[in-house]
Amino acid sequence: MRKTLTLLCLLWLAFTSLHAQNKPAGFAAKTASLQKFAGFFPFYWDEATGKIFLEIDKLDTPFLYVSSLPAGLGSNDIGLDRGQLGGTHVVSFQKVGPKVLLIEPNQSYRAMNGNPAEEQAVAQSFAQSTLWGFKVEASEGNRVLVDATDFLLRDAHDVVGSIRRSRQGSYRLDASRSAFYLPRTKNFPQNTEFEATLTFVGGDDAGNFVREVAPSTEALTLRQHHSFIQLPDRNYTPRAMDPRAGYFGIEYMDFSTPINQSIVKRFIARHRLQKKNPGAAVSEAVEPIVYYVDHAAPEPIRSALLDGARWWAQAFEAAGYKDAFKVEILPVDADPMDVRYNVIQWVHRSTRGWSYGASVTDPRTGEILKGHVSLGSLRVRQDYLIAEGLLAPYEEGKPANPEMMRMALARLRQLSAHELGHTLGIMHNYAASVSNRASVMDYPHPTVRLTPDGKIDLADAYAVGMGEWDKLAVAYGYQDFPKGTDETQALDQLLREGHRRGLQFISDRDARSPGGAHPQAHLWDNGVNAADELRQVLAIREKALAQFGVNNIKQGTPMAMLEDVLVPIYNYHRYQVEATAKVVGGLNYTYASRGDGQLVTEKVPAAEQQKALDALLATLQPEVLALPENIIALIPPRPAGWSPTRELFDKRTGLTFDPLAAAEASADFTLSFLFHPERAARLVELKARGSRLGLEEVLDQILEQTWKAKTQNGLKGQTQLLTQQLVLTHLLALSQNENAAYSVRGIATLKLQELEKQLKKLSKASDDAMKANALLALERLKQPAAAKPQLHKDLPPGAPIGSVEILGCQ
Incomplete structure (x- = not known):
C-alpha cells in the first residue's frame, strides 16, 4: 500500500512538473529583459534573438490590419513599388486554449438588422479566414503574450507571387537574410507599426525586368510593413x-x-x-x-x-x-x-x-x-x-x-x-x-x-x-x-x-475597351468632336514633322537619339484615332436612373459616323504615314553604350532605322479599331435598325482608300502596299474570328471574294511591285486561318509602361 502511494505521489509530481513546464510563464518573467514599445498593441523587442513578442490586451476586439511595401523593386512591369498599399482587413485576435488565432470575418455577406440569430446564420453560411495562429508564450488575466516574429517576417505582400506571375523568376523568402527594420517599427496610441527587411533568393531563371533593377538576381531585398490600426468610432x-x-x-x-x-x-x-x-x-x-x-x-x-x-x-x-x-x-x-x-x-x-x-x-x-x-x-x-x-x-x-x-x-x-x-x-x-x-x-x-x-x-x-x-x-x-x-x-x-x-x-469600362461604343468617353483625347480634333491633331503633327531635325536634340547628343524624340511626334495622333473610332458604330448613353431625365441610349447619327470614318481613313494615306527623307537620313543606328529600348520604333531592318515598320505600326493601329469584331457587330445591328452606314459600307470605303487607291511611287508607294496587306490581314482575321457574329463573318467573307477578283487583275500588272503585292495577297487568301493581326509591328508605348490593373491610376 505504501509503495502504491509513493508511486502515485511520484506520478503526481511528474504530472504537475510537466504541466508547469507547458503552462505559459508570467509576463514579468518573459519580458523582464526585453525593450518594451507601449501603444495600441504593446510589443517587446528581444535584441538577443531578433524576435518581437506581441502583447494582446484586446482579445475579441476588431481592428484593421494593413500590409504595405515601403521599399520596392523598381520595375513598372512587375509592380512592387515603393509605398504600395496592400489590402485592408478587419480582424481580431481570438484565444483558443494555448493558441491565439488572427481571424478575418467575411465582410461581403452580412445581416444588418441587429438580430443575433440572423447575424450568426450569415456568419456560418460563408467562410471566414484565419490569417495566422500564434502560440501563447505568457498570460496574465485578460492579456496574452505571443511570438509574432514569423507572422511579421513572412511575405505578406506576396512578392514571390508577383514575380512569378510576371514570369520573372522563381524566388523564395530566405529567413536567414531577413530581419526587423527597427527605424520604422514604432507604436502609437491608435496604431502599431512593424517593418521588416525581407530577402528573396533564387535568380537562376530571373527575367529581364528583374535583371534591369537588381544589383544581383541571386538576392532581392525589399521591405514590408504591417499596421495594426484602431477602428474608427x-x-x-x-x-x-x-x-x-x-x-x-x-x-x-x-x-x-x-x-x-x-x-x-x-x-x-x-x-x-x-x-x-x-x-x-x-x-x-x-x-x-x-x-x-x-x-x-x-x-x-x-x-x-x-x-x-x-x-x-x-x-x-x-x-x-x-x-x-x-x-x-x-x-x-x-x-x-x-x-x-x-x-x-x-x-x-x-x-x-x-x-x-x-x-x-x-x-x-x-x-x-x-x-x-x-x-x-x-x-x-x-x-x-x-x-x-x-x-x-x-x-x-x-x-x-x-x-x-x-x-x-x-x-x-x-x-x-x-x-x-x-x-x-x-x-x-x-x-x-x-x-x-x-x-x-x-x-x-x-x-x-x-x-x-x-x-x-x-x-x-x-x-x-x-x-x-x-x-x-x-x-x-x-x-x-x-x-x-x-x-x-x-x-x-x-x-x-x-x-x-x-x-x-462615363468611367473606365466604357472608355478603355478598344471596341467601345461611347462617342465621348476616351482616354487622352481632347475636343467636343472627336473627328474635328483628329484633323486638328494631324495638323499639329504635320507642322512638327515639317520642322523636325537637329534642333530637336541638344548639342553633343548622339544623332541616334533623334528617334527617341520622333516616336511621340510621329504617333502624336494615336489617342485621337482611338477616340474617333468609337464614333463609328457608336452609341451615346449615360448611367441614367429611372425618372432622372438623362439620356438613356441614342444612336450616333450616320453623318457623324461618316465624318469620323473619313478622318480615320486620312490616317491611312501615304502622305500621313511616310516619313520624309530628310528625317530618315538623320537617324543612324544607336552607338555603343546607348542600347535600344522598347520606347523606340520596332524594326525589320536590323540595326538601321526602319520608316516602313513605323508606318506599318501606325496603320495597323487605326485598322485594329475599325475591324474590331464588337464594332463590326454594332455596325450590322445599327444598319438593321435604319442607319445608312453599316459594316458593308465601312469595309467598302476602307478597300476604296487602300486597295483601289491610285498607285504612288517611292517610299509612299511602299507604304501604300504594306497598308493594303494590313487591310487584308484584318479582313481575313474578321472572317475567321469565332467570337465575331455570323453576320460579321459573312460580310467579311463576301468582301474577300470581291477583293479576290481585283487581285487577279492586279497580278497581271506591268508594275513589278504591284504585281508582287497582288500575288502575295492571292496566296494569303488560300490560308485565311493563318491571318493574325498581332504579327504586325506594334506602336511603341504611349501610355505609361506597366500594369494597368489598378483603375485609380494615370
Whole structure:
C-alpha cells in the first residue's frame, strides 16, 4: 500500500512538473529583459534573438490590419513599388486554449438588422479566414503574450507571387537574410507599426525586368510593413452610392433586407468630414483633411505637386467648407506608411510608369482613413520629351525654350490633383474633356494649337484648377447637410442639376475597351468632336514633322537619339484615332436612373459616323504615314553604350532605322479599331435598325482608300502596299474570328471574294511591285486561318509602361 502511494505521489509530481513546464510563464518573467514599445498593441523587442513578442490586451476586439511595401523593386512591369498599399482587413485576435488565432470575418455577406440569430446564420453560411495562429508564450488575466516574429517576417505582400506571375523568376523568402527594420517599427496610441527587411533568393531563371533593377538576381531585398490600426468610432455615416456620381466604394449583401428591397448594399468611399456648423452656408470643418507631399520630391517638382494637390480646396470651398482641405510638406521624421498621414509620394522606377491613388478604407463603412498617392518620377520627362518634339527648341546660339518646362510642370500639377482625387474616393471621368475639360479625373492629352502665323502654341496645354465636374463630385461625397434635410433627395438634386448644366460621367469600362461604343468617353483625347480634333491633331503633327531635325536634340547628343524624340511626334495622333473610332458604330448613353431625365441610349447619327470614318481613313494615306527623307537620313543606328529600348520604333531592318515598320505600326493601329469584331457587330445591328452606314459600307470605303487607291511611287508607294496587306490581314482575321457574329463573318467573307477578283487583275500588272503585292495577297487568301493581326509591328508605348490593373491610376 505504501509503495502504491509513493508511486502515485511520484506520478503526481511528474504530472504537475510537466504541466508547469507547458503552462505559459508570467509576463514579468518573459519580458523582464526585453525593450518594451507601449501603444495600441504593446510589443517587446528581444535584441538577443531578433524576435518581437506581441502583447494582446484586446482579445475579441476588431481592428484593421494593413500590409504595405515601403521599399520596392523598381520595375513598372512587375509592380512592387515603393509605398504600395496592400489590402485592408478587419480582424481580431481570438484565444483558443494555448493558441491565439488572427481571424478575418467575411465582410461581403452580412445581416444588418441587429438580430443575433440572423447575424450568426450569415456568419456560418460563408467562410471566414484565419490569417495566422500564434502560440501563447505568457498570460496574465485578460492579456496574452505571443511570438509574432514569423507572422511579421513572412511575405505578406506576396512578392514571390508577383514575380512569378510576371514570369520573372522563381524566388523564395530566405529567413536567414531577413530581419526587423527597427527605424520604422514604432507604436502609437491608435496604431502599431512593424517593418521588416525581407530577402528573396533564387535568380537562376530571373527575367529581364528583374535583371534591369537588381544589383544581383541571386538576392532581392525589399521591405514590408504591417499596421495594426484602431477602428474608427461609429459616428461616421455611410453615404449611398449612385451610379451617376462617380465614386469608388464598398458593397455587400445584407441578408436581413426585406424581399421588396435590393439585397446588395453599396456605399461610397470618402474621408470623414463634418462642418462645425452644418446649418451655415460656409463653415469650418470639425477636423480638416490634410495631405502631405513627399519631402524627397525636388524643386520645382515639389512646388508643382503642392499646387496641383491644393486645387481640391476649390472644390471643398464650393461645397461650403472653409479651410477644410490642406496640403503640407511631410515632416522629415514621419513614416509615409503611417496611417495617420495622407501622403503624396514621389516614386522612382527604372522606366516611366503609371501613377496611382490608393487608400486605407474601412471595409465595414467605406470611410477612408488614409489616402496614399504614388507618383512615378519619370512621367514628367515624357511630357518634356513631347515638348522637345513639338518645338524643335535647340537652335544653335539660342537658349532652350522655357515653354517645355512650363508644360511639363503643368502636367505634374494636373497629375497630382488627379491621383489625389482617387484617394478622395472619386473615379475617372472620361467624358469630361467634351465639357470644357470639366474634370481633373479625365486623362488629358496636351491641348496644342497653331497660331495664326503657323507656330505651335503650348500655352494652354493643360487645364488649371478644379473643373465643374470635380466640384459636383465633392459636393455629392462631402456635403454636410443641415439637420432635417432629406439627404437622398438633396443628393439626387445635386446630380440632376449637374446634368442640366451638361456635365457627363462615363468611367473606365466604357472608355478603355478598344471596341467601345461611347462617342465621348476616351482616354487622352481632347475636343467636343472627336473627328474635328483628329484633323486638328494631324495638323499639329504635320507642322512638327515639317520642322523636325537637329534642333530637336541638344548639342553633343548622339544623332541616334533623334528617334527617341520622333516616336511621340510621329504617333502624336494615336489617342485621337482611338477616340474617333468609337464614333463609328457608336452609341451615346449615360448611367441614367429611372425618372432622372438623362439620356438613356441614342444612336450616333450616320453623318457623324461618316465624318469620323473619313478622318480615320486620312490616317491611312501615304502622305500621313511616310516619313520624309530628310528625317530618315538623320537617324543612324544607336552607338555603343546607348542600347535600344522598347520606347523606340520596332524594326525589320536590323540595326538601321526602319520608316516602313513605323508606318506599318501606325496603320495597323487605326485598322485594329475599325475591324474590331464588337464594332463590326454594332455596325450590322445599327444598319438593321435604319442607319445608312453599316459594316458593308465601312469595309467598302476602307478597300476604296487602300486597295483601289491610285498607285504612288517611292517610299509612299511602299507604304501604300504594306497598308493594303494590313487591310487584308484584318479582313481575313474578321472572317475567321469565332467570337465575331455570323453576320460579321459573312460580310467579311463576301468582301474577300470581291477583293479576290481585283487581285487577279492586279497580278497581271506591268508594275513589278504591284504585281508582287497582288500575288502575295492571292496566296494569303488560300490560308485565311493563318491571318493574325498581332504579327504586325506594334506602336511603341504611349501610355505609361506597366500594369494597368489598378483603375485609380494615370
